[in-house]
Amino acid sequence: AQRVTQPEKLLSVFKGAPVELKCNYSYSGSPELFWYVQYSRQRLQLLLRHISRESIKGFTADLNKGETSFHLKKPFAQEEDSAMYYCALSKAAGNKLTFGGGTRVLVKP
């Protein structure tokens, strides 16, 4: 069975500080990994896909197959980064996503 774990429910950082959101997964095959962001009462938006290897809004995430992790990082947090962040896994194209429990990020001025 596939599972995604986000150990931190809440991360509170000051503006300009680095932020790292942890994500660990369990899956027997080669999954697709994603990070989604949800601003207050809005739709989930795709932030990153591991296969695209790009940086969005200053965020990066590296897939570590040995540690089965896909941590999300940003070197300098901004107040507008305050949101819920979800790590998700998909096992195949067009397949359902399994989400972690989410991490709420609060960036303080």
Place this chain on the structure above:
Amino acid sequence: NAGVMQNPRHLVRRRGQEARLRCSPMKGHSHVYWYRQLPEEGLKFMVYLQKENIIDESGMPKERFSAEFPKEGPSILRIQQVVRGDSAAYFCASSPTDGNTIYFGEGSWLTVV
């Protein structure tokens, strides 16, 4: 492309009534997914549908919940005899046939009073 459209955005139902949530996928998308987000919790997969077919309903409660995606028209998530515990945000998502990027709607917030 208007994106994934969900309606109603907010729905209030009394216990025992029925709730119907509608989802129109993005143009050209034939895969629809429903997720539920309970207060202070993450998203939980409910059901995955293609046109006229339920592909995976492993996350659907066994009773009172049903979903369909007819040949014409939106996908419908139906909850019969609602209870307070059904109060949640219900998100629909869609993806194209040959891709795995899933796009979400803005959600429908159900409140059962």
